[in-house]
Amino acid sequence: MSLEDLYREVILDHYRSPRNKGHLDSPDFRAEGVNPLCGDEITIDLAFDGDQVSQVAISGQGCSISQSSASMMSEAIKGKTKGEIEDLTKRFRDMMSLDGEADIGLDPDRPGAVLGDLESLQGVRKYPVRIKCASLGWNVLLEALDGEPLT
Amino acid sequence: MTDLSHLKADFPVLSNGVHFLDSGASSQKPISVLEAMDDFARTSYANVHRGAYKLSVAATDAYEAARERVASFIGASDSGEVIFTRGATTALNMVAFGWGLEHLGPGDRILTTEIEHHANLVPWQMVAKRTGATLDHVPMTDDFRLDLGAYDEKLGPDVRVVAVTGMSNVLGVMPPIRSISDRAHEIGARVVVDAAQLVPHSPVAVATLGADFVAFSSHKMLGPTGIGVLWGRMEALEEMEPFEGGGEMISDVTLQDATWAAIPHRFEAGTPPIIEAVGLHAAIDYLDSIGMEKVLEHDRELTGIALDRLGDVPGLNIQGPTTLEDRGGVISMTLDGVHAHDLATILDEEGVAVRSGHHCAKPLMRRLGVAATARASFYVYNTEEDVDALVGGLRRAGDLFGVGG
Structure with a gap:
């Protein structure tokens, strides 16, 4: 395991140019989370069209792992229903070995085929103290989805 | 160049070649400290100040010898001014609660600084809320020093206590404690110094430092965790109430009331960190040998x-x-x-x-x-x-x- 496996180019790209950055004018759901140990912060705004996520905005500050994970997540959840997002979250957590699973059928010959850019974060698993960085945005996402609608 | 490279071999943790640059958080322990604690636990350990038997007397002697050693290390004329605590954080809380709750009230001001570690800030926030005193802060200049001009302006008759770091754990700066103390004393304020970074890294003589209370931890100065020191000028310690009650700290107890033991035991409720005191003694010996x-x-x-x-x-x-x-x-x-x-x-x-x-x-x-x-x-x-x-x-x-x- 090398640093280049942890800090893959796609991660650094999302870190330098975070997707869906900012706030929504009238989100249906909003949640914010902070990792009190390191101070990383993420706020997520979600808007739904019917039962699908139509818009998502992310803001915050922190390390490359927390911010890139949230950026990739924001791309992955657009157009998805709450149930689909919960399923995606479970697969991400499994990839991170957060719930004891590690093998979610990723195909080394076809990188990105299962979880897209998010697969680039699998190297974080080898750095246990950094897993909480990768999972911060996802915890905030679930909090937003389970919260009271704002509108 | 002051070459101390021969010392590295005294620290077993460093033998794997790690470049350990986090001593500000906690320092490594030399073999002499580990052996002193091990030897004491194997041959002389018992509770202190309690038993009439030889082992307890030996343990008490070792514990009190550590107090004497700390006193000589920091230039305290009276080892009774050295109180063993769990660490610098506990020592600072002892002052904030033991002194602050007794002497602060509405209309009083607590002066801390913008560069403090939470340990010399949050206890004062807690005590301010309980007493109705207000909190004020000395700002930092743009070149990362305490703004001493602003300090002078903020000092007023309502300032009862000044809480300041002896060396910033972030910036590395060492504020001039002597002149800060002298100015505070002119208006009758007490001065509390968080010396957790200062004492491990610099000669300190409390007799000339000027402060009324000085707090530091053993684990940042080559000693074990679990023990620290509050030094207080005797007249300042006499103004302080015990922060914890329990065994060891009393003179007499009835079902309704208790009177306090003499200083320093008044402030050391319960069984103290005995083995750790022996370790701290050895750590000071090691530092003084350098x-x-x-x-x-x-x-x-x-x-x-x-x-x-x-x-x-x-x-x-x-x-x-x-x-x-x-x-x-x-x-x-x-x-x-x-x-x-x-x-x-x-x-x-x-x-x-x-x-x-x-x-x-x-x-x-x-x-x-x-x-x-x-x-x-x-x-x-x-x-x-x-x-x-x-x-x-x-x-x-x-x-x-x-x-x-």
């Missing part, structure tokens, strides 16, 4: 070398003074485009251990305009090779993240 002047000189020389070489790293910002005067061996830094946690991970892969985060000084982080920094801190076992490993790791981090390229 000489604290030499420890300070060594830290400062390494800091000078590091500041010089770090200046050449593209995108690197030193969060603290880049001059050596009134400064200890702590360097906080940020690297443009690379978060402090990423820096710490990359440096770890290079075998360099640094601290990353807010360093329990969140108000100071806000003042610096950063969310977190990476911090390298030096001690007696560090060498120029450790500095070079740090600089090499920072360059690699910059390359990996494309800083300046």
Whole structure:
């Protein structure tokens, strides 16, 4: 395991140019989370069209792992229903070995085929103290989805 | 150059070659400290001040010898002014609650600083809420020093206590405690110094330092965790109520009331950290065998070398003074485009251990305009090779993240 496996180019790209950055004018759901140990912060705004996520905005500050994970997540959840997002979250957590699973059928010959850019974060698993960085945005996402609608 | 490189062999943890640059958080322990504690636990251990049997007498003698050793190390004329605590944090809380609750009320002001560690800030916030006293803060200048002009302006008859760090755990600066104390005493305020970084790294003589209370921890000065010291001027200690009640700290107890034992035992409720006191004694012996002047000189020389070489790293910002005067061996830094946690991970892969985060000084982080920094801190076992490993790791981090390229 090398640093280049942890800090893959796609991660650094999302870190330098975070997707869906900012706030929504009238989100249906909003949640914010902070990792009190390191101070990383993420706020997520979600808007739904019917039962699908139509818009998502992310803001915050922190390390490359927390911010890139949230950026990739924001791309992955657009157009998805709450149930689909919960399923995606479970697969991400499994990839991170957060719930004891590690093998979610990723195909080394076809990188990105299962979880897209998010697969680039699998190297974080080898750095246990950094897993909480990768999972911060996802915890905030679930909090937003389970919260009271704002509108 | 003050060459202490022969000392590295005394520290078993360092034998794997790690470049340990996090002594500001906690220091490593030399063999002599480990052996002193082991030997004491094997041959002389019992509870103190209680038993009439020989082992207890031997343990009491060792514990009280440690108190004498601390007193001589910090230049206290009376070892009764040395109180053993769980650490600097407990010592500072003892003053905030034991002294503060007795002497503060509405209309009184507590003066702390913008550069404090949470341990000398949060207890005063808690005591301010309980007593109705207000909190005020001495700001930092743009060159990372305490603003002493602003301090003079803030001092007024309503200031009852000044709580200030002896050496910042983030910036490395050492505020002039003597003149700060003298000015506070002119208006009748007590001065509490968080010396958790100062005592391990600099000669300290409490008789001339000027402060009324001085707090520090054993684990940052080559000793074990679980023990620290509150030194107080006797007249100041006499103004303080016990923070904890229990065994050992009483003179007499009825079902309704109790009277206190003499100082210092009044402030040491329960079984104290006995084995740890023996370890701290050995740690002080070790430091004195080097000489604290030499420890300070060594830290400062390494800091000078590091500041010089770090200046050449593209995108690197030193969060603290880049001059050596009134400064200890702590360097906080940020690297443009690379978060402090990423820096710490990359440096770890290079075998360099640094601290990353807010360093329990969140108000100071806000003042610096950063969310977190990476911090390298030096001690007696560090060498120029450790500095070079740090600089090499920072360059690699910059390359990996494309800083300046």
